[in-house]
Amino acid sequence: MFHKIHKSGCKADESKLRTAQRLTNLISLFCILSWRVFWMTMLNRSAPDAPPTLALTATEIGVLDRLVNDQPKARRKTLSHYLIKIARLGGYLARASDPPPGNTVLWRGLSRLTDIALGAMVGEEFVGN
Numbered sequence: 258m259f260h261k262i263h264k265s266g267c268k269a270d271e272s273k274l275r276t277a278q279r280l281t282n283l284i285s286l287f288c289i290l291s292w293r294v295f296w297m298t299m300l301n302r303s304a305p306d307a308p309p310t311l312a313l314t315a316t317e318i319g320v321l322d323r324l325v326n327d328q329p330k331a332r333r334k335t336l337s338h339y340l341i342k343i344a345r346l347g348g349y350l351a352r353a354s355d356p357p358p359g360n361t362v363l364w365r366g367l368s369r370l371t372d373i374a375l376g377a378m379v380g381e382e383f384v385g386n
Contacts, residue, residue: 258295258360259291259292259295261360262291262294262295262360262364263287263288263291265361266290266291266294266360266361266364267287267290267291269283269284269287293312293367294360294363294364294367295360296312297312297340297343297363297367298358298359298360298363300312300336300340301336301337301340301341301357301358302357304336305335305336305337306333306335306336306337307335307336308335308336309334309335309336309338309339311336312336312340313336313339314374316374316377316378317339317370317374318339319377320370320373320374320377321339321342321343321370324342324346324373325342325345325346328341328351340358340363341358342366343358343363343366343367343370344358344362344363344366345366346365346366346367346369346370347361347362347363347364347365347366347367347368347369348362348365348366349362349366
């Protein structure tokens with residue numbers, strides 16, 4: 258599963274880098290990203306009631322709170338609640354009959370969340386609080 262995330266999510270095969278040092282650095286970074294996606298998917302299944310700070314930063318939680326509307330039935334802000342928000346950014350529909358989000362939608366959502374959080378941090382730096 259980790260290899261699938263690494264290959265399909267990161268698209269490591271499409272790299273245009275040619276030197277061994279550059280490829281090593283890129284693959285090292287992809288390994289960290291792939292592990293995080295896989296870890297968050299497994300955390301969502303094994304410890305859904307854990308606090309969201311276990312896997313997410315305060316900036317990511319803040320961006321998700323502002324960006325993705327809460328489901329009407331959501332009362333508690335658990336890790337599962339926020340991982341579903343990330344999956345919704347990646348195309349997950351979160352219907353009652355849907356299975357838990359998988360690696361692909363979490364990868365897509367995390368990619369979007371990272372871009373948005375980076376933009377929020379840069380905007381905050383220019384504009385201020």
